[in-house]
Amino acid sequence: MTFDSLSFFCFLTLALAAYWLIASWRVRKVVLLGSSYVFYGAWNPFFALLLVATTWFDYFLAHWLDAQQNQAARKRLLIASVVVNMGVLAFFKYAQFLRDTAVDLAASVGVRFEPLDLGILLPIGISFYTFESMSYVIDVYRRRFKPSRSLVDYGLFVTFFPHLVAGPILRYHDFAPQCQAPQSWTSIPAGRALAMVAIGLAMKVGLADLVFAPVADRVFAAGARPDSPTAWLGAFAFSLQVYCDFAAYSLCAIGVALLFGFHFKANFESPFGAVGMADLWTRWHISLSTWLRDYVFNPLGGYRKGRARGHLNLLITFLLCGLWHGAAWTYVIWGGLNGLFQVIERMFRERVWDFTQASQAWVRSALMLGTFVLFTLAVVFFRAPSVADALRLLRVMLLGETGATVALFARGELVFAATLGAATLAAQQLSARTRGWDWLDRRPVWLRTAVVATALSVVLLSPGFNPAFIYFQF
Secondary structure, X not given: OOOOOHHHHHHHHHHHHHHHHOOOHHHHHHHHHHHHHHHHHOOOHHHHHHXXXXXXXXXXXXXXXXXXXXXXXXXXXXXHHHHHXXXXXXXXXXXXXXXXXXXXXXXXXXXXXXXXXXXXXXXXXXXXXXXXXXXXXXXXXXXXXXXXXXXXXXXXXXXXXXHHOOOOOOOHHHHHHHHOOOOOHHHOOXXXXXXXXXXXXXXXHHHHHHHHHHXXXXXXXXXXXXXXXXXXXXHHHHHHHHHHHHHHHHHHHHHHHHHOOOXXXXXXXXXXXXXXXXXXXXXOOHXXXXXXXXXXHHHHOOOOOOHHHHHHHHHHHHHHHHHHHOOOHHHHHHHHHHHHHHHHHHHHHHHOOOHHHOOOHHHHHHHHHHHHHHHHHHHHHHHOOOHHHHHHHHHHHHHOOOOOOOOOOOHHHHHHHHHHHHHHHHHHXXXXXXXXXXXXXXXXXXXXXXXXXXHHHHHHOOOOOOOOOHHHHO
């Protein structure tokens, strides 16, 4: 079930009715937990059992870890949790990648063999709920809070269906207080929640799927021979597609959770209105970037041990960020480029010009566009099926095509996509100083009504083509 499907609408209606008609808070949480397992089991019932096993393992291990006073024993338990969680993730997500890499390395020295295809299916959302479970155990180890006394509350933290398959990545200390006392239906901002869902669906269906995806798909298709301007347009289109797709999912997740009285933090805040790549990564997939900061970059030492060590830590963090996104060298290179751009940017700001302090509007707009271009150069590796394909397209973008090119679009298609792309970027720049979604409540009722009506019209008038959200594969 995806947020833009009729089956999800029916499921959500039944879940909301059951949740709000029950008086007991404990029973309501159990119903919500059961609904979340039904939601996940609809994809694959076997993987729902894997989710149960992961939840139980970390719940009981965290209590065992908290009760230990011997530091060496506590560290062993922490290592056990990390090894088990990362082992499960590595098996399902990276075993095939490691197999293929071994085959390629053997072939490079003249050894050819064909091991069995492992045929492993990737459990949907495993990267997200694994990181949530790991952060919980790590924080208990650091004694930042006591482990959950309720298996239902902890299970709901891991499996709550709005965020389960594609985030945002939650933190237990943010979620747990919301499990303590119930809210009434009249106390939740239902209007804002429904507006967020409607806007998110319109971004997914109207912009990501119908406007930007067709352009990106044709430019990145096997055998495509775009000229340089068309290649740039295709790369820009994918940058906008992945934003409109993933930000839409996050927005829908936040809105749906709010309908049940649970508050999630914003996961995207006008990333293409950022000035510099470091600023962009404080606005893009915020729940992941802050997770990597707190559980990878800072434990490595951050910049506390000097600039050179800090630059290395930043590169390592973003290489791991790329690997988290997918088991392919294209994702690793994409992550490495994002880290490298930030290292170079940091050195430039320290030694030449701290451009983030620029105050002139036109200068900041130019810097925002430059940041978007850098993001797009890296995202070519994110979208291309292979490193060779990514390098080929980048060569066309930067140097032009040496051979004959094929017209991929009618002129009207290019103008339409470019116009909506420019409007999306302009909206990002205009809203760059706006954080969160509380501002929505401050707008006039007529304006909010018009926005929601427009968004719903886009969704209802769409042709019904509903590809899965891009981040479902991670």
